[in-house]
Amino acid sequence: MDSSDSAQITDGKLVESTESPFDRYRAFLARVHPIDLSLLMTTVLLLLYAGKVWYLDIPIRVLALLGLFIAPLRTNPRYWFIIMCFLVSANGLSWFRIDNHKYLMTYWLIAIAIATNLPEEQTLDFLARTARLLIGLCFAAAVIAKLLSPDFVNGNFMLHTMLFDSRFDTFTWLIGGVDDDVRRSLHALLYDLRSGYRKDVAVTEFWIPHSPRLLWVAHALTWWTLLWETMIAIAFLVRYNNPRIDSARQYLLWIFILATYSVALVSGFAWLLITMGIAQSPKNIARTRTLYFLLAAVVIQVYRLPLGALLHGILGAEP
Numbered sequence: 398m399d400s401s402d403s404a405q406i407t408d409g410k411l412v413e414s415t416e417s418p419f420d421r422y423r424a425f426l427a428r429v430h431p432i433d434l435s436l437l438m439t440t441v442l443l444l445l446y447a448g449k450v451w452y453l454d455i456p457i458r459v460l461a462l463l464g465l466f467i468a469p470l471r472t473n474p475r476y477w478f479i480i481m482c483f484l485v486s487a488n489g490l491s492w493f494r495i496d497n498h499k500y501l502m503t504y505w506l507i508a509i510a511i512a513t514n515l516p517e518e519q520t521l522d523f524l525a526r527t528a529r530l531l532i533g534l535c536f537a538a539a540v541i542a543k544l545l546s547p548d549f550v551n552g553n554f555m556l557h558t559m560l561f562d563s564r565f566d567t568f569t570w571l572i573g574g575v576d577d578d579v580r581r582s583l584h585a586l587l588y589d590l591r592s593g594y595r596k597d598v599a600v601t602e603f604w605i606p607h608s609p610r611l612l613w614v615a616h617a618l619t620w621w622t623l624l625w626e627t628m629i630a631i632a633f634l635v636r637y638n639n640p641r642i643d644s645a646r647q648y649l650l651w652i653f654i655l656a657t658y659s660v661a662l663v664s665g666f667a668w669l670l671i672t673m674g675i676a677q678s679p680k681n682i683a684r685t686r687t688l689y690f691l692l693a694a695v696v697i698q699v700y701r702l703p704l705g706a707l708l709h710g711i712l713g714a715e716p
Contacts, residue, residue: 533633
């Protein structure tokens with residue numbers, strides 16, 4: 398066993414440590430400041446999920462690596478200002494084509510660039526308030542947009558997503574009761590509808606399966622989404638603070654991340670929400686930071702495994 402993991406030097410002698418790696422990890426998270434951890438998580442976010450176009454991806458990855466290994470850079474205002482300029486410029490050129498969470502990432506980087514220019518005693522409060530505001534406004538805007546969309550409220554959006562979004566294949570098979578053959582036929586029909594003209598393929602009819610079970614699941618997902626996102630928006634936008642409200646914020650966001658991304662994983666969005674969640678978490682409660690960190694380091698990574706294929710292998714191809 399590596400002595401660096403199991404021993405420490407005391408009075409010039411090598412003494413075996415009785416602390417487990419998890420104990421040392423918890424002690425580290427108890428010592429680290431929420432903002433320091435949030436800025437560290439932001440550099441990882443940028444390294445992994447900042448963008449795909451080369452004129453953003455290359456410089457941001459270089460800057461993120463520097464910030465990851467040179468700790469003083471993470472509190473340097475000029476460092477974050479440079480990153481913000483790259484992100485705003487590149488995303489501004491593709492504003493109507495980038496993923497939704499890239500908007501939120503851009504706003505978050507602007508907030509960090511401002512916060513690191515403030516006096517040290519103001520940085521924590523500014524970033525915590527901004528993180529709460531961004532999360533609250535993000536979910537409030539999502540709820541308003543959904544309520545204004547008749548196709549969402551009546552369940553059609555969720556029905557379409559379950560049938561045609563490949564990320565939902567396992568969920569639709571396991572919970573919705575739609576077997577593999579039907580889903581493959583639907584994906585083929587959708588491909589022909591979108592691209593069939595290139596091969597002179599004409600789609601004359603388009604059949605969408607309906608069943609009481611499938612429709613019930615679509616409506617349940619619709620109203621669960623509206624309810625949970627509304628509760629998150631209210632919890633994060635309400636200005637009154639006490640320990641119960643702080644706890645409610647964390648639990649609502651944790652459950653949303655656990656439930657939503659187990660079905661439709663968007664790793665960059667999940668990591669961004671976790672990063673901002675850390676920034677707004679109570680600074681005197683290490684357990685909160687521990688759970689957020691475990692979400693990013695363990696749960697989100699487990700969700701990236703081919704769990705659907707494993708379930709098919711265990712349970713068989715038919716529901």
